[in-house]
Amino acid sequence: MTEGNEQKVYDALKALEIKYIRYEHEPLYTVEDTKKLDINITGQHCKNLFLRNSKGNVHYLVLLDDAKKVNLKDLAKQIESTKLSFASEERLYKYLGLRPGSVTPFGIINDIESEVIVLIDKDITKADVVNFHPNVNTATIGLSYSDLEKFIKWHGNKVYYVDISI
Known part of the structure; x- marks a missing residue:
């Protein structure tokens, strides 16, 4: 699914007239892996x-600055949710069509019913350029924050803005 999964992102961005810069690199699985890259990727790095x-009946995709850590208890209070935990690999694949290490907002393109709620840390809304994987972890694409919002709104997933302190 990975090849077609990546192409679906580029096709959607083209249809939405969203410009982006694409960087190819070795597979990245963690934020720590990105620190070892020998490529200068400009803009806000996100996790x-x-x-x-x-x-297990509500799923969230949290987008935040790659240097921050999330307190799940605080986040649950902020969004008025029951206790939060990391979803399984099976759920990740079922809802976003992604594998661990490739989690990205572009995965919502596979969320047919637009069930996943996107939570965006307010700090990344201030960035001119944000960087995410295009549904595979062997590339990163940079685009304007406003174009990221355009993509998410186009797909129809609910979006909430949250405050995640470091």
């Missing part, structure tokens, strides 16, 4: 977390 509530 993405796929979470679920305690019943």
Whole structure:
């Protein structure tokens, strides 16, 4: 699914007239892996977390600055959710069509029912350029924050803005 999964992102960006810069690199699985890259990728580096509530009936995709850590208890309070935990690999694949290490907001393109709620840390909304994987972890694409919002709104997933302190 990975090849077609990546192409779906580029096709959607083209249809939405969203410009981006693409960087190819070795597979990256963690934020630490990105620090070892020998490429200068300009803009805000982000990390993405796929979470679920305690019943497993609500899923969240959290987008935040790659230097921040999330307190799941505080985040649950902020969004008025039951206890949050990381969703399983199976759930990640079922809802976003992604594998661990490739979590990205572009995965919502595979969320047919637009069920996943996107939580965006307010700090990344201030960035001119944000960087994410295009559904595979062997590339990174940089685009304007406003174009990222355009993509998410186009797909129809609910979006909430959250405050994640470091």
